[in-house]
Amino acid sequence: MSTFVQRHPVWSLVIFLVVAIFIWAIFAAWPPGLESVIGKKKVFLNSLFNGITLGALYFLVASGFTLIFGLMKNVNLAHGSLYMVGGYIGYGVAITTGWWVLSFIVAFIVVAAIGVVLQYAVFRRMEGEDLRQTLVTIGISIVLADLMLWIMGGNTFQILAPSWLGGPMTLPLVTAVKSSGEPVYMTYPIVRLVILLGAIAIGVLMWLALNRTRIGMLIRAGVDDRDMLSATGVRIQRVFVLVFAFGAGLAGLAGVVGGTFQSVAPGEDTRFLLASLVVVIVGGMGSIPGAALGALIIGLAEQFGSVYFPTYSVVLTFLIMVLVLAFRPQGIFGRTR
């Protein structure tokens, strides 16, 4: 932290100012002049929270993608399809058993199993052939997308959260002040906050697992030098299968999350594939903190973009990617090899 400030004083100042403005905008009651320029504070706060929760969802999808890439150097372009498989499985489980929590577990396990099959049947056979692996995953995503369209049809499904998570919750954030001087507090759906907390918990657990456990040590060593690690006697294929299963399972889990606060429909697979691509390009390939930061940036950009300049929200996301590529091609947290 302090070395970063010493090395990049200007950037630190810019980041500090942006964060300070954000914190002020979140907690202070806005003066009327500001509201007339950029609209109500309620809209701002809502898009901020929506952006953060969307970022949490993107993080769940992209962290599995970036973990798999970081270790095995294969780009799994079927990741979006895994996300959608998870969403459909979660919907099926939630409808038949009525247990929302169970749908997470089942989706995680089933999609992780698909990941194991993919690793054994596809990636292990063509290790080191990047382009071929990518092409195969494109083929798999085409086949999976059409199979799902065949089985589930073109309808849109939404996974219903249980009643104890339904309804809004009042947050201690002032959105406006009434003429009588009484403050109006912000309300926000509980289910989204729970999902946000869950994503943060998963992120922290992943960080701990990577940095504090033996298997995490193996994975980090594999990211740095795969051949040397296998030369020391580690059964690297098992580590590969484990990581692939976990990354795929996270995508399945994210599918249930996405199905709860948005919906599951054909076409979502490419949408989330694109989101994870952009997130990891911005954040840096193979880096979990990078995925978190990239997901937050892209989620916020998408939500603020769709509120304040609706026609060009996609272009905003794209512009961020172009800027990062232009000034830091390896991504914000990426390392040059």
Added chain:
Amino acid sequence: MTVANEFVSRTDATGRPYQPARLSGPAGIAWRYWVVGFILVLMPVAANSFVLFQIFGWAFILGMIALSLMFLGGYGGMVSLSQMAVAGLAAYMMAVFGSSGVTQISLGWPWWLTVPVAIIIAVIFGTITGALAVRTEGIYTIMITLAIATAFFYFVRQNYTIFNGYNGFNQVLPPQLFGVDWRQPIPIYYLTLAFAVLAYFLVVYVARTPFGLALQGVRDNPRRMAALGFNVTAHRIAAYAFASFIAAVAGILLVWLNAQVSPGTVAIGPAIDILVIAVIGGMRHPIGPFIGALIFVTIRTFALDILVSVGIPGERFQLLVGLTFLAIVFWSPDGILGLWPRVRRWLVSASSLTGSTSEEGR
């Protein structure tokens, strides 16, 4: 109508009957060019208008877009998924600057002005895409170009002032040049054939120029080429510009064949289809994309009959294409073209038990 009559009149109408054969004269041309050329030129005699329009017209155009990808991938080592976006942009520009059913947007310029403007804009777009994509290498290129293609798709779908959003443009018709209605099956067959052949020989030629050779050197060993004094980045960006030119021409033909352009034209599905076509055909030689396109279009057209005959609902065409693609990537990474040497090797080894190598020298 007799065979000869048909042949003569059509070549006169287009003014360009299988040009390379005529340019180089009959001598010194491999027999396969003669056979393929005769079959293609005489095709309208045997085939009905459905086959000419829906299969060959589409195959030539998709083959040209896939050819631009093959040039980047096969000679430059850069697999780009944004070639369909470049072609789509050229198609959109034809509708915006030329005439279409959406009169409040279309400017109604004459075709001889619209075509160069559309090509220039598409080439600029493709070059900028390339300049971004070459900042990274290998797999990253695929991801970045896929992201750009997807962003382009969402942009044209949301933008109503230029791209007319969800609806796109209809009634984008080719000009009535030489008194011929170019949307009739036989004229459009020869039009697309002529441009496909031109694009094919252009790529063959460029691959042998100093630029093409340097590009292949960059593909094989960028570090060594940089040490030799070649500007690696400039060569790669120039390759994108050249590929964008071919894709842009194909995009213009596409909008004339289709008579309409919409966000569906540049969606992620079609962008990946181009890669599928190039991989099915093979990325080693410029003829690969055209073979791939012919197979792809044939599967797409007859998927209904094939699937119904084995008892699967007819709309599962993507499944068939996806499985074909998977099978080819699994067993023959070089596509259909990669199968040929294998078959020949197998034939040779089967026939010559003594292991004589006299066959190899041909």
